[in-house]
Amino acid sequence: MERVGKQMNWGFVIAASPEEEIGYIRSAYDALSSPLVLCADGGLQKAEKLGIPCDILIGDMDSGGGDGAKDVMRLPMEKDFTDTQSCLEEAVRRGCSHVLITGATGGRLDHLLCNLHLLEALEKKGVHGLIADRDNLVQLLESGPVQVPACYRYFSILPIDEQLRGVTIEGAKYLLQDAMVQRDDSLTVSNEAPSGEVTIQVKEGRAFLIFSR
Amino acid sequence: MERVGKQMNWGFVIAASPEEEIGYIRSAYDALSSPLVLCADGGLQKAEKLGIPCDILIGDMDSGGGDGAKDVMRLPMEKDFTDTQSCLEEAVRRGCSHVLITGATGGRLDHLLCNLHLLEALEKKGVHGLIADRDNLVQLLESGPVQVPACYRYFSILPIDEQLRGVTIEGAKYLLQDAMVQRDDSLTVSNEAPSGEVTIQVKEGRAFLIFSR
Known part of the structure; x- marks a missing residue:
């Protein structure tokens, strides 16, 4: 559906996947106008390295601290959903119509596949999701x-x-x-x-x- | 179905995905007993670096030559299937009952997803497929x-x-x-x-x- 006249409120998620090069995250961030930045746990370290101000840090803090974020949502270590999924749900709660997810493809394939299918979860809520890494950009196909x-x-x-x-x-x-x-x-x-x-x-x-x- | 009494004929595929570290390919190869080694195009360069003898090189040779392989199947540049898929089909033709695929997860996500779903194609032919990289091992779930x-x-x-x-x-x-x-x-x-x-x-x-x- 065309979103003419509707404000695009971008959420920008930085997840904690291990990555050799993270410069693309800065470029992706710079391409958006004042997005809401949500870091999933160790994603905060990437944000700090790249000079990206973090609005909300969400996670069990198993891969990093939380001093550099404006707002922190601490999750239990043992939970039924990933930190990245929590970031997306928070982005939706705060009114994002579009979410660009970065840092979500390196290292563990289970996390990668799970993240790809979170695009389906976003779509069910009427939110347009994208996953970017250094080499790829993924979205759900629309005719x-x-x-x-x-x-x-x-x-x-x-x-x-x-x-x-x-x-x-x-x-x-x-x-x-x-x-x-x-x-x-x-x-x-x-x-x-x-x-x-x-x-x-x-x-x-x-x-x-x-x-x- | 239990394969008691049936010989395991392993195919070992080395695909051409870009990877920072390829040592795991050697370890995976060493764990198998005399597998049939199939390299998808640039996968041959990994085999040569690791001292793994290549039985069959399959590809359009867009990412490397073919001197180091015993057998070469040259494919056209423009084709309806990937080099990795061709390797799997050749492994099945040559009687492999099990195939371990390496070098199939780095770089392009389209290739990665496609490779994951080739496990389904193998299963339809009664062949058990596995994908390994440095951090992960993937198979289809059986109860x-x-x-x-x-x-x-x-x-x-x-x-x-x-x-x-x-x-x-x-x-x-x-x-x-x-x-x-x-x-x-x-x-x-x-x-x-x-x-x-x-x-x-x-x-x-x-x-x-x-x-x-």
Whole structure:
């Protein structure tokens, strides 16, 4: 749905995944206008290194302290949800309409997969979520025209459901017309957009849209 | 199904994902008895660095040459499947009953997700697939007792389907009894097994089982 006239209130989450290079977090932060910054536990150390002011620190503090944050929500060590999930819920509570999640892809694959599917949880609450790391940008796929950001070479459609039906890709290097795409195949991986814009339609099924360098 | 009496023919795939540290690939290779080694394109360079003899090199050779392999399958640059998928298909053709995939998780998230779901493609062919990297080991979850390898601290259940029903976890730090687990929640992330063995039952739904350090 078009959000014309609606204010975009950005939440900016810095999660605690181990990462070799974190400079992209600063660039992502600088691209937004006054986002609400939420750090998941050790994410605060990244914020401090990058000079990003943290509005809310959320976590069990198992990977760092909390002096540098304006506000702190301390969670128990033993809990049924991750610190990153708590950050997203707090972002939603505080009225964010869009959330960009960083620091969420390195190290543990269980956390990465869990974080990817938190985009679905956000969507259920009407909030548009994005996950960025140094090499990738991930969002849930919506049918319609897509602007491929200039800094990414590839775009890929990764089915969440076992099958996507009626997939049409126009304006890209590899075209599809009303095709079926299986999750366990690699048909829609590594496409390119010569003009920077493609149009993607999916009649049935959910997928991630991933931009990569 | 129990494979008692059936020979385990291991395929060992080295994919081309960028990785900071590749020593784990050598350790994983050394743990297997005479596996068939398949390198996906630039994976060959890792094999050569680690002194692992490559039986088959498969790829469009966009990320490296092919002198060090016994056998080479050259694929076109423009194709409908990834080099890693081709390696798995060749491993199946050559009679592998088990395949361990390495080098498949770094860099591009589209490739990572695609590789994870290739485990489903293997399973459909009756082949047991595993993905390992420095920090993680991933397989499809089957109900029953699970030995958590000593080198991993955490185990997580990540739903592939939107819901898992009837999830029971016994012998772990966090227990579940006939529970429902949603894909967009983080309930079954970061469990631990004090005794090294847990028993997991899932009545309905598919999931990844992920061990992490």
